[in-house]
Amino acid sequence: MTKCEALIIGGSAGSLEVLLKMLPGLNPALPFPVIIVLHRMPGKDSILTDLLAAKTQLRVKEVDEKDALEPSTIYIAPPNYHLLIENNRTFSLDASEKVNFSRPSLDVSFESAADVFGKNMAGLLLSGANSDGTAGLKIIAQQGGKVLVQNPLTAVVNYMPAHALEQIEADAILTPDEMPGYINSLTN
Amino acid sequence: MTSEHADEHLEMLLSDVLEIYGYDFTGYSRASLKRRIVRLFELDRFVSFAEYRYKIRTDPAYFKRFLEQVTINVTEMFRDPAFYRTLRTEILPRLGTYPFIRIWIAGCSTGEEAYSVAIFLKELNLLNKSLIYATDINNTVLENASQAMIPMSKLQLYTENYIAAGGSENFSDYYSANYSLGKLDDELRSKIIFSSHNLVTDNSFNEFQLILCRNVIIYFDRPLQNKVFRLFDNSLEKFGYLALGTKESLDFSPTAKNFERLKGEKIWRKISGDDKM
Numbered sequence: 314m315t316k317c318e319a320l321i322i323g324g325s326a327g328s329l330e331v332l333l334k335m336l337p338g339l340n341p342a343l344p345f346p347v348i349i350v351l352h353r354m355p356g357k358d359s360i361l362t363d364l365l366a367a368k369t370q371l372r373v374k375e376v377d378e379k380d381a382l383e384p385s386t387i388y389i390a391p392p393n394y395h396l397l398i399e400n401n402r403t404f405s406l407d408a409s410e411k412v413n414f415s416r417p418s419l420d421v422s423f424e425s426a427a428d429v430f431g432k433n434m435a436g437l438l439l440s441g442a443n444s445d446g447t448a449g450l451k452i453i454a455q456q457g458g459k460v461l462v463q464n465p466l467t468a469v470v471n472y473m474p475a476h477a478l479e480q481i482e483a484d485a486i487l488t489p490d491e492m493p494g495y496i497n498s499l500t501n
Numbered sequence: 502m503t504s505e506h507a508d509e510h511l512e513m514l515l516s517d518v519l520e521i522y523g524y525d526f527t528g529y530s531r532a533s534l535k536r537r538i539v540r541l542f543e544l545d546r547f548v549s550f551a552e553y554r555y556k557i558r559t560d561p562a563y564f565k566r567f568l569e570q571v572t573i574n575v576t577e578m579f580r581d582p583a584f585y586r587t588l589r590t591e592i593l594p595r596l597g598t599y600p601f602i603r604i605w606i607a608g609c610s611t612g613e614e615a616y617s618v619a620i621f622l623k624e625l626n627l628l629n630k631s632l633i634y635a636t637d638i639n640n641t642v643l644e645n646a647s648q649a650m651i652p653m654s655k656l657q658l659y660t661e662n663y664i665a666a667g668g669s670e671n672f673s674d675y676y677s678a679n680y681s682l683g684k685l686d687d688e689l690r691s692k693i694i695f696s697s698h699n700l701v702t703d704n705s706f707n708e709f710q711l712i713l714c715r716n717v718i719i720y721f722d723r724p725l726q727n728k729v730f731r732l733f734d735n736s737l738e739k740f741g742y743l744a745l746g747t748k749e750s751l752d753f754s755p756t757a758k759n760f761e762r763l764k765g766e767k768i769w770r771k772i773s774g775d776d777k778m
Contacts (some may be wrong), residue, residue, distance in 0.1 A: 378719045378748050391748055394719075397532035400508070406748050407533040408716040409573045425532050 317345050317459075317499040318433040319382065319398075321426045323419030323449070325352040325441025327469025329361075331489045332439075333368055336387070338493025341370035344500055346382045348398075350390040350422045352415050352441070362389050378406045390417040397425040413445035423449025432457030435484075435499055437492070439463045441473030450481050459484045461495070510550045511535050517558050524568065524638070525701045528725030534571065541570045565641070573720065574610040574642050577658060578617045578651070580715065581747055582665035587766045589621045589667050592742055596710050602631040605709045605736065607700060608717035609635035612646025612693070613659075617666075618713065619689040624669050628692055634707065636698035643695045649685040651676065656683060700729050705736040712737060716746035723753070730756040739774030 324331065328351055339347070353361060359375050365387065366373035372386040380388070382402045390396035394406040395417050412418035423436050423446065436453040438446045440463060454460045462483045465471035478486065487495055511534070515526050526534060547553040556563050579585045596602045602622070606615045615635035622628040637643050651659065656676075663672040676683035698706070700717070712733050718726045733743055734756045743751065743760065745767045751757050760769040 376748075377750065379723065379753075394748060395533075397536070399530060399532050405530045405532045406719045407536075407573070408719065408746070409533070409537070409575050421536070425536070428532075 318430050320435045321348040322437045323350045323446045324439030327440030334489045335492040336369040340497040344384050347387045350417050376404045380404045395421045398429045419446035420449035424452045427453045427456045435459035437461040440468035440470050442470045444476050447477045461485050464488045537571045576610045576613045578613045579662035579666045582662045585666035603709045604633045604711045606635040607714040611642050615693050633693045635695050638699045647695045649690045650682045710741045713744045727754045730754045737771045741771050743769045
């Protein structure tokens with residue numbers, strides 16, 4: 314990777330605690346955006362955004378359609394929409410059918426990010442009980458992007474990271490403690 | 502469709518579809534449109550883009566399938582119950598002061614939101630003086646919508662939504678169960694006019710007090726959104742309401758100056774009526 318233009322993190326059951334643990338360690342001047350896509354219950358309030366914002370000095374924002382991607386910002390996929398990225402580095406939302414029983418689907422976002430950023434991105438898959446994310450990480454790998462997976466031994470629900478590791482060779486298998494250091498070093 | 506040529510192929514297809522069939526997708530956001538077009542290519546097992554393109558260009562029956570698969574028809578009754586609660590407690594009662602209520606559901610898909618609005622109008626004793634125009638670009642979904650059938654598998658979700666939105670009756674009073682389908686009341690159906698309308702190319706066709714267009718403009722690029730907002734502005738009476746999806750906004754459009762936003766929900770009220778374009 315010559316330059317990291319985006320990090321996209323996907324997770325399901327057991328991922329929130331990983332995020333709460335690792336976000337405080339992220340460099341507040343991170344020179345790329347962090348996009349978080351979690352399986353979550355639909356709801357009007359933005360508890361998740363507030364919860365994560367309390368743990369970091371980076372700007373945290375739930376995505377509205379057409380928001381532009383900016384560095385040093387953590388974007389949260391809104392519930393009940395798929396999150397996609399346009400070639401002009403803006404977000405698109407999509408209320409179409411669930412994929413892998415999920416909306417947002419990690420595969421949809423990973424694939425869309427891979428399409429735009431190619432080798433200049435990283436995808437990180439966290440804890441979960443579903444196979445969503447594996448196909449998307451594969452596409453990230455095919456495009457030359459970095460594939461990062463939570464160490465299944467540290468995952469509350471290890472199915473999702475273990476499933477991905479069976480099918481893809483990861484560039485790094487990380488414990489939550491190792492994640493901030495690794496992400497901060499993605500700069501160059 | 503290999504990914505390095507996919508963008509080029511996509512643009513070729515869109516110009517074919519416009520030239521041959523008159524459907525203009527060139528103002529649609531590309532990421533989602535591309536995903537659906539590539540998905541259909543894979544689903545129908547085309548071996549090459551050239552074959553896919555030829556089929557779409559020359560086979561109107563296949564184009565019909567293309568249109569159905571590429572436009573998004575996911576909807577539900579009382580979608581986002583908090584929005585419907587506001588509609589029921591604040592917006593519809595205010596429309597009750599008019600002698601006749603005209604509502605436009607733009608991009609109605611299979612009609613679930615039109616029936617939801619009709620149910621709340623009925624509960625507020627306003628249905629008899631209301632007319633709902635429900636329009637979509639896709640004729641197949643309009644045919645489905647006019648059948649007034651809901652799959653039994655959706656009934657639990659719809660009942661939960663209805664209760665969360667503040668419905669005052671038993672939701673089961675509004676349909677009769679028949680094997681795997683529930684048939685909605687004829688009275689609801691009688692107040693809805695389903696018809697074809699393309700937001701991209703068609704004009705205003707009436708004046709309304711309320712326009713609902715939820716999760717439609719997310720698929721449009723900014724210039725097309727602005728065009729559609731102008732159409733809505735031209736189709737709303739002064740002091741009428743425009744309701745959008747939970748993540749959509751009128752605020753970035755030049756039309757916003759004619760509207761003020763209600764607190765909380767994605768609902769705007771038209772406050773200026775004389776500077777039509």
